[in-house]
Amino acid sequence: MTENWLWAIYVKDEGGYEIILKSLNHYKNRLKTLNDSPELKESSAMFASVLNQQARKIVPKINEVIEKIHSGLKDIHDMDALEEEKRFLEKALSCYESDIHKAEDTGHEYFVKLVGDMEQGRKDLEIIKTVLKKINHFSE
Secondary structure, eight states, X not given: OOHHHHHHHHHHHSSXXXXXXXXXXXXXXXXXXXXXXXXXXXXXXXXXXXXHHHHHHHHHHHHHHHHHHHHHHHOGGGGGGGGGGHXXXXXXXXXXXXXXXXXXXXXXXXXHHHHOOHXXXXXXXXXXXXXXXXXXXXXX
């Protein structure tokens, strides 16, 4: 069995897709609310403009990856399409993980609101670590 198949089985049959989808949606919400971010408010106006331009380019990519996951859930052969997206998935998972920590550490309303259910967010931290390990393992 190849690494791609092991990855596909993990994502589909072991529930990895749930936290991946949650992280992708979180990442999309983060990008859509970038102007409200305390980090962006502290940066220069020129930097904010560049980040907003990049965010507008990334949101369609997130939607594309979400569609690939849904397609792969219907047919495991379609999971191969996610192979090239592993680094992107890592970025989304890391964004969600980072925002959970920021919400906990700073208590800033922006991050708390973005994460939503903080109790669930804390539980998601362990799942995120597991998925990131799996991505790294299957990428080697």
